[in-house]
Amino acid sequence: MPVREIYSHSRLSSFETCPRKFCYRYVQRIPSDVEGIEGFVGKRVHEVLERLYLFASRHGVPSLRRVVDRFHALWDEHFDAARIRIVRDLPVAHYRSFGAQCLENYYRRHYPFDRDETLGIEQLVTFGLDDSDAYRVRGIIDRVARARDGSIEIHDYKTSRRVPSQDELDRDRQLALYQMGIAERYGADRPVSLVWHYLVRGDRRVSTRTPEQLEALRTETIELIDRIRSERTFEPRPGPLCRWCEYNDRCPASPVRRPDADGDAGAPEAPLAAASGGQLPLL
Ligand code: SF4
Numbered sequence: 001m002p003v004r005e006i007y008s009h010s011r012l013s014s015f016e017t018c019p020r021k022f023c024y025r026y027v028q029r030i031p032s033d034v035e036g037i038e039g040f041v042g043k044r045v046h047e048v049l050e051r052l053y054l055f056a057s058r059h060g061v062p063s064l065r066r067v068v069d070r071f072h073a074l075w076d077e078h079f080d081a082a083r084i085r086i087v088r089d090l091p092v093a094h095y096r097s098f099g100a101q102c103l104e105n106y107y108r109r110h111y112p113f114d115r116d117e118t119l120g121i122e123q124l125v126t127f128g129l130d131d132s133d134a135y136r137v138r139g140i141i142d143r144v145a146r147a148r149d150g151s152i153e154i155h156d157y158k159t160s161r162r163v164p165s166q167d168e169l170d171r172d173r174q175l176a177l178y179q180m181g182i183a184e185r186y187g188a189d190r191p192v193s194l195v196w197h198y199l200v201r202g203d204r205r206v207s208t209r210t211p212e213q214l215e216a217l218r219t220e221t222i223e224l225i226d227r228i229r230s231e232r233t234f235e236p237r238p239g240p241l242c243r244w245c246e247y248n249d250r251c252p253a254s255p256v257r258r259p260d261a262d263g264d265a266g267a268p269e270a271p272l273a274a275a276s277g278g279q280l281p282l283l
Pocket of ligand 1: 018021242245247253255
């Protein structure tokens with residue numbers, strides 16, 4: 001029996017944003033050693049918040065100073081100027097203080113971290129969208145908590161500057177998929193809230209889903225996976241995000257490709273495109 005590929009929210013979003021980028025990353029599996037500074041900052045902030053909650057559960061709440069020092073230590077440990085790409089014309093120090101500010105905002109808002117009971121940190125969820133096991137989805141939840149009223153909360157940390165509207169959050173796919181993934185673990189009838197923390201603004205946003213909305217999302221996601229599996233041309237979709245694309249020196253449609261860059265002359269070859277049909281190894 002062939003190994004079926006497993007989908008994540010980011011993998012689905014990659015296809016929706018630009019099928020060609022999806023192809024480079026997930027079909028041709030072209031490695032890229034560059035990482036955007038925004039992603040780098042987000043990773044370090046997530047690591048520190050993970051450690052904060054683990055530390056608090058075992059030893060008590062660490063000081064803000066200790067939290068921020070940990071961020072800087074992780075930054076120094078992982079930062080590699082040759083590998084990290086900065087697209088905007090801003091110094092590295094800007095991003096460093098941005099990350100520290102995100103943590104400070106979160107800490108000040110949530111101290112002493114006793115508003116809920118943490119049930120899981122960086123919790124992996126893997127589940128099928130239907131009974132056939134042909135549509136597998138996975139994700140990692142930043143934090144799962146039990147609120148004081150007994151409901152379950154799925155928390156997600158965001159380091160992006162933009163805070164989506166409530167309408168956008170009410171249609172967000174990522175956390176709603178996670179809700180499907182944890183439904184059985186905590187009881188299908190238990191109320192669940194989806195909670196986003198927009199760290200740079202110190203904003204906390206909440207949304208909920210009805211069973212009907214989750215069912216509609218299940219159907220839409222299956223349809224999207226079917227579209228991906230039947231895709232053959234993976235047309236590029238150039239736009240402002242090309243500046244951040246790790247394949248922008250390879251892609252023929254890239255508006256920011258360097259003239260001397262070696263790249264593809266055209267669409268990916270058919271056998272590679274066809275590989276999206278289900279024979280790929282897991283992510
Ligand atoms: S450079 Fe732009 S069009 Fe090309 S793969 Fe990347 S995001 Fe898509």
